[in-house]
Amino acid sequence: MSYTVSQVAALAPVSVRALHHYDETGLLVPSSRSDAGYRLYSDADLERLQQILFFRELGFALDVISGLMREPGHDREAALLMQRELLSERASQLHAMINTIDQALDTHDKGIAMNKEDMFEVFGNFDPAKHEEEVKERWGDSDAYVESARRTKKYTKEDWLRIKDEGAVVVEGLAARMEAGAGPDDEEVQRLAEEHRLQIDRNFYPCSKQMHAGLGRMYVADPRFAKTYDNVRPGLAQFLCDAILINAEES
Amino acid sequence: MSYTVSQVAALAPVSVRALHHYDETGLLVPSSRSDAGYRLYSDADLERLQQILFFRELGFALDVISGLMREPGHDREAALLMQRELLSERASQLHAMINTIDQALDTHDKGIAMNKEDMFEVFGNFDPAKHEEEVKERWGDSDAYVESARRTKKYTKEDWLRIKDEGAVVVEGLAARMEAGAGPDDEEVQRLAEEHRLQIDRNFYPCSKQMHAGLGRMYVADPRFAKTYDNVRPGLAQFLCDAILINAEES
DNA sequence: CGTAAACCCTCACGTTACGTGAGGGTCAAG
DNA sequence: CTTGACCCTCACGTAACGTGAGGGTTTACG
Numbered sequence: 120m121s122y123t124v125s126q127v128a129a130l131a132p133v134s135v136r137a138l139h140h141y142d143e144t145g146l147l148v149p150s151s152r153s154d155a156g157y158r159l160y161s162d163a164d165l166e167r168l169q170q171i172l173f174f175r176e177l178g179f180a181l182d183v184i185s186g187l188m189r190e191p192g193h194d195r196e197a198a199l200l201m202q203r204e205l206l207s208e209r210a211s212q213l214h215a216m217i218n219t220i221d222q223a224l225d226t227h228d229k230g231i232a233m234n235k236e237d238m239f240e241v242f243g244n245f246d247p248a249k250h251e252e253e254v255k256e257r258w259g260d261s262d263a264y265v266e267s268a269r270r271t272k273k274y275t276k277e278d279w280l281r282i283k284d285e286g287a288v289v290v291e292g293l294a295a296r297m298e299a300g301a302g303p304d305d306e307e308v309q310r311l312a313e314e315h316r317l318q319i320d321r322n323f324y325p326c327s328k329q330m331h332a333g334l335g336r337m338y339v340a341d342p343r344f345a346k347t348y349d350n351v352r353p354g355l356a357q358f359l360c361d362a363i364l365i366n367a368e369e370s
Numbered sequence: 371m372s373y374t375v376s377q378v379a380a381l382a383p384v385s386v387r388a389l390h391h392y393d394e395t396g397l398l399v400p401s402s403r404s405d406a407g408y409r410l411y412s413d414a415d416l417e418r419l420q421q422i423l424f425f426r427e428l429g430f431a432l433d434v435i436s437g438l439m440r441e442p443g444h445d446r447e448a449a450l451l452m453q454r455e456l457l458s459e460r461a462s463q464l465h466a467m468i469n470t471i472d473q474a475l476d477t478h479d480k481g482i483a484m485n486k487e488d489m490f491e492v493f494g495n496f497d498p499a500k501h502e503e504e505v506k507e508r509w510g511d512s513d514a515y516v517e518s519a520r521r522t523k524k525y526t527k528e529d530w531l532r533i534k535d536e537g538a539v540v541v542e543g544l545a546a547r548m549e550a551g552a553g554p555d556d557e558e559v560q561r562l563a564e565e566h567r568l569q570i571d572r573n574f575y576p577c578s579k580q581m582h583a584g585l586g587r588m589y590v591a592d593p594r595f596a597k598t599y600d601n602v603r604p605g606l607a608q609f610l611c612d613a614i615l616i617n618a619e620e621s
Numbered sequence: 622c623g624t625a626a627a628c629c630c631t632c633a634c635g636t637t638a639c640g641t642g643a644g645g646g647t648c649a650a651g
Numbered sequence: 652c653t654t655g656a657c658c659c660t661c662a663c664g665t666a667a668c669g670t671g672a673g674g675g676t677t678t679a680c681g
Contacts, residue, residue, distance in 0.1 A: 125657070131490040139660090140639060155647055157658055162483060169474070169489050176467070181638070196478055203471045210464040213457055216427070220454045223420070227447055232413060238420050239382040376628070390631090391668060406676055408629055432667070 121159040131168055146185050147171060166195065173202045177209065289315050293359060294352040303361035312362040332367035372410040382419055397436050398422060417446065424453045428460065540566050544610060545603040554612035563613040579618040586614030
């Protein structure tokens with residue numbers, strides 16, 4: 120099945136001209152042309168387009184998107200996970216903005232002026248220019264998510280089983296200590312938290328304590344990840360997050 | 371207290387050049403200049419800037435923002451409420467996009483392809499071009515929020531008390547019927563729902579049944595509004611919303 | 622009191638991501 | 652076989668600034 124420009128434009132929120140533009144710049148070159156020179160988009164082209172649109176929605180410039188999607192080891196799953204992260208970040212950003220509005224409404228009702236810094240604080244985090252660097256930082260020096268995709272590609276089924284078992288040992292250990300009433304600062308819990316970090320570091324991508332802390336926060340903030348741990352024991356995601364943060368602090 | 375361009379740029383996520391630009395186009399003209407011709411921004415200017423930034427964040431073009439803020443009867447509170455609405459809409463949009471990603475990840479895992487329409491459906495709602503019209507539509511023919519601001523400006527304290535009492539009668543009536551076990555399709559409940567609409571229509575802005583339905587949905591979707599009703603009786607927001615939707619359907 | 626660093630101003634041209642025709646083939650329907 | 656709906660390739664237009672160029676102003680400090 121293949122689609123012409125107008126069919127794609129009807130399906131996705133993108134103009135015909137934009138498709139021409141993406142073709143010209145090499146961002147999305149249709150995988151074939153008809154005899155008459157008509158652009159024909161395949162299903163795979165549409166998947167690529169979807170990713171482009173997600174990135175665009177997130178405020179990335181087209182050449183940056185181009186770069187991201189050209190990186191060696193880039194794959195759809197890694198990109199989707201990254202986009203998911205960024206989107207949920209953006210969502211909490213929006214909630215913060217809503218809070219700022221509520222605050223503005225309150226102070227407005229009372230006839231008093233708002234603190235100037237609070238007025239704009241909420242915008243700060245989503246500076247598009249700053250964003251690129253921040254992404255690099257958050258995902259590690261050499262783009263952790265790319266690195267991860269690169270490494271995991273070579274893993275065999277046995278590798279995956281081993282990694283899963285290693286992980287299960289840590290998770291079960293944590294769950295047991297939690298049930299035994301230990302706090303997140305418990306010595307054994309701390310050892311397991313550090314082991315958790317090292318597993319990521321060994322198996323997926325270089326993971327500093329700082330990055331690990333970021334992950335920890337994500338485990339509770341992001342239901343998709345929280346579920347992974349809370350399914351083992353309710354409250355485990357929060358417990359692990361606390362433990363990670365304590366482990367990260369002792370630097 | 372007044373601020374120079376760089377001070378404003380440090381406070382808010384806006385470049386010096388952008389401030390120049392806003393000045394040139396008349397969107398934000400600083401309320402004074404120093405002897406040397408330096409732009410000096412007052413507190414009021416900063417409030418205006420904050421609003422501009424919210425609108426910009428929402429994807430409005432600068433000339434549209436200019437228009438919105440120039441409309442007669444435009445005031446800060448009305449604008450903030452409108453922005454709040456649009457932001458929370460945007461937030462649920464993002465959550466929908468996250469769901470789409472989850473779906474894409476699932477189908478990807480299973481090695482099957484996703485429905486092409488589902489792939490892009492989620493983007494559709496936030497077409498910036500379409501948005502302007504939609505806003506007009508949602509807020510009524512003559513910009514309900516502007517109309518509301520215009521009318522309420524003339525209200526005296528007594529007007530407000532009367533309106534509040536009128537409203538309380540309806541809300542208490544609804545709460546009583548709900549407690550008595552009536553469903554949202556109960557005859558008396560329907561009468562009260564319609565009265566609720568008429569009160570808005572009389573006191574604030576022309577409110578069609580369709581618009582009323584939009585409001586009803588907002589009462590449950592938006593915690594700020596839900597609270598107003600749930601504080602009277604838990605579950606009342608949902609109850610009212612259901613009643614409104616039923617009332618709206620019989621057109 | 623001078624002077625350098627740090628700001629500010631006004632042009633004015635550059636850039637990104639398309640919009641919007643102009644001029645001209647292509648294709649299915651009647 | 653023609654008409655209307657698509658498609659193509661230029662190519663210039665536009666919005667919202669970015670990025671100097673050239674030149675005053677303010678402030679800190681020696």
